[in-house]
Amino acid sequence: FDLLEKPEPLVIEDAGANERVPHAYVKTFGVRSLLALPLIADDQPIGAAILAERDRMHAYSPEEVQRAQGLALQAAVAIKNARLHALAEEERHLQKDFVLIGFGQWGQKAYQHLLTLKQFFNFRTLVIEHExxxxxxxxxxxxxxxxxxxxxFYWDSPSEPAHDQLERELESSSYVITYIATPAATHLATLQAYYDLSDVVLIEKPLGSPPEAYREFLDTAPGGVEIVAADHYYFKLEVRLLQMLLAEERTLRAFLDSVEEIRIEILEEQALTGAAADIGVIADLIPHAFAIISLLTPIDRIELDAMSPLMLGKHEGFTGLRESYARVNSSFPYHGRSVRLVIDVGKGAENAKWIRLSGERRAAGRSPSYKFDFGRGEAIDGTQATVRGAIRRIREPGVPDNAHLNMLRHVIEKRHPAVGILSIREAIRANQRVRDLEALATELLARNDWTNYAVGTRPAFEAAQHPAVVHP
Structure with a gap:
C-alpha cells in the first residue's frame, strides 16, 4: 500500500477485486475486506496497521475508521517509545571508556562509585594521576x-605524558567520558589538554578560572565535545524532588505566587583547615546554593542587596586567608515582584543543609513555608495555616546520600548529559557571580570587616552589623 506516501486511512470492502491489494496477500492471509491505517508519530509515518475481515466482506463505517485511527495513534506512540528505549538500551551496553583525571580525595571517591556503576553499565576506567x-x-x-x-592507571610525567599514552589506548574507542577531578585551578588547563580525546567532559564546579578564559577556549575549540559543568548538589534526592514538585504539584506552585523570602543554608561542623582555608567558603559552597536556587531563577537575575550584600565570619582558631562563613543578601524578580533571597554558607558551624520558601507573615501565627532538609532527607509542608506542618520522608534513615554517584550515573547513562544548570555556558554565568562575591569579600577582609564565632555555632550578624557597599 502507499500509506507512507499518502498517510490517510485506506478502506477496501472487496480486497480480492481491488487492484491496490496484491493477489498474493489476499491468498496468503485469506483477506476479504480491510482497513489500512498509517502509524504516525511526531508527524512522521513509521509504519502501517491493517484491520482485516476474513470470514465475510465488510464495509467499514466512518465511526469505525475514526475509532481505529485513535488506536493507531496510540500504537504509533508506543512503537516509537519502544524504539527509543531499545536504542537507549543498545547505547547503554556499548563499550565506553571513562577517563578519571586526578586521584586525590574526590578522585578516589569517584572511583569507588564507578566500581558500583560497573555492575549496571559497560565501561572501563582509566585513571590518571600527576607524578x-x-x-x-x-x-x-x-x-x-x-x-x-x-x-x-597512568602516571602523568613530562617524560611520559598521560595524554600520549591515552591517545594510543583510546584510538579504537567509540565513546570517551573524561572526568576532571583535579584542583579547581587546573580545570581549564586539563580541559584544554584532554578535549581532543573526549566525547563528554565532566568538570565539577567551581570552574577555577576566569569566565573570560573559558569563553575564549569555547569560542576557539572545535565542536562535537559536550562539556558538563556539574555540581553534585543538583543530584541530591531532595533537590530532584523539589524540581519535580515545582513542575507537578499544584499546591506548591500556587504557594510560589505568594513566596516573599527564600533562605538556603549549607553549613558544616567540620572546621576549615589546610589548603581549603585559603580558598574560602564562597568559592567552595556558594556554587552548591546556586545549583539549588537555579530551579527557581536564572543565576544572572539575582541582584545583591544595595545596603548589605555580603557578611563574613571566621571561626575561632581559623588561620586561613579567606572566610569560613558568608551570608549573601539578595533578591530576584519572580512573576512581577521581588523575592528576597538569603544564602548562608559556612564551616566550623552547626550542621544545616536546607532550603525554605516562606510566604507573607500572618497577623497571628507563623509564616506559611515549605522546607526541604537535605541533611535529614525530608520535606516539611507548612503552607496550611490551620494544621501542623506535614513531614514527608524523602530518604529513609540509613539510606546514604548518593548525589555524587547519581551525578556520575547521569553522565554515563545520558546521551546528552549537559542540560540546564549542567551546561558549561550556564556554569560560566554562575561562576561570574561567585567571582563577584569573592572580590567583595576581599574588600571586607582587607579592612577586617568580619564577625568572629565559636566552632559549632554561627556568627551573630544581627548583633554586629557589617554592611559592605556594592560598587557599580
Whole structure:
C-alpha cells in the first residue's frame, strides 16, 4: 500500500477485486475486506496497521475508521517509545571508556562509585594521576588496586605524558567520558589538554578560572565535545524532588505566587583547615546554593542587596586567608515582584543543609513555608495555616546520600548529559557571580570587616552589623 506516501486511512470492502491489494496477500492471509491505517508519530509515518475481515466482506463505517485511527495513534506512540528505549538500551551496553583525571580525595571517591556503576553499565576506567614528588608514596599502592579491578592507571610525567599514552589506548574507542577531578585551578588547563580525546567532559564546579578564559577556549575549540559543568548538589534526592514538585504539584506552585523570602543554608561542623582555608567558603559552597536556587531563577537575575550584600565570619582558631562563613543578601524578580533571597554558607558551624520558601507573615501565627532538609532527607509542608506542618520522608534513615554517584550515573547513562544548570555556558554565568562575591569579600577582609564565632555555632550578624557597599 502507499500509506507512507499518502498517510490517510485506506478502506477496501472487496480486497480480492481491488487492484491496490496484491493477489498474493489476499491468498496468503485469506483477506476479504480491510482497513489500512498509517502509524504516525511526531508527524512522521513509521509504519502501517491493517484491520482485516476474513470470514465475510465488510464495509467499514466512518465511526469505525475514526475509532481505529485513535488506536493507531496510540500504537504509533508506543512503537516509537519502544524504539527509543531499545536504542537507549543498545547505547547503554556499548563499550565506553571513562577517563578519571586526578586521584586525590574526590578522585578516589569517584572511583569507588564507578566500581558500583560497573555492575549496571559497560565501561572501563582509566585513571590518571600527576607524578609529583611524593605522589607514589601518598597513594601507597592504590594504583595497583585499580589495576587489580581490571582498570588502567597512568602516571602523568613530562617524560611520559598521560595524554600520549591515552591517545594510543583510546584510538579504537567509540565513546570517551573524561572526568576532571583535579584542583579547581587546573580545570581549564586539563580541559584544554584532554578535549581532543573526549566525547563528554565532566568538570565539577567551581570552574577555577576566569569566565573570560573559558569563553575564549569555547569560542576557539572545535565542536562535537559536550562539556558538563556539574555540581553534585543538583543530584541530591531532595533537590530532584523539589524540581519535580515545582513542575507537578499544584499546591506548591500556587504557594510560589505568594513566596516573599527564600533562605538556603549549607553549613558544616567540620572546621576549615589546610589548603581549603585559603580558598574560602564562597568559592567552595556558594556554587552548591546556586545549583539549588537555579530551579527557581536564572543565576544572572539575582541582584545583591544595595545596603548589605555580603557578611563574613571566621571561626575561632581559623588561620586561613579567606572566610569560613558568608551570608549573601539578595533578591530576584519572580512573576512581577521581588523575592528576597538569603544564602548562608559556612564551616566550623552547626550542621544545616536546607532550603525554605516562606510566604507573607500572618497577623497571628507563623509564616506559611515549605522546607526541604537535605541533611535529614525530608520535606516539611507548612503552607496550611490551620494544621501542623506535614513531614514527608524523602530518604529513609540509613539510606546514604548518593548525589555524587547519581551525578556520575547521569553522565554515563545520558546521551546528552549537559542540560540546564549542567551546561558549561550556564556554569560560566554562575561562576561570574561567585567571582563577584569573592572580590567583595576581599574588600571586607582587607579592612577586617568580619564577625568572629565559636566552632559549632554561627556568627551573630544581627548583633554586629557589617554592611559592605556594592560598587557599580
Amino acid at each position: 609529583a614528588p611524593g605522589a607514589r608514596e601518598r597513594l601507597a599502592g592504590k594504583d595497583e588496586e585499580v589495576r587489580q579491578h581490571g582498570d588502567a
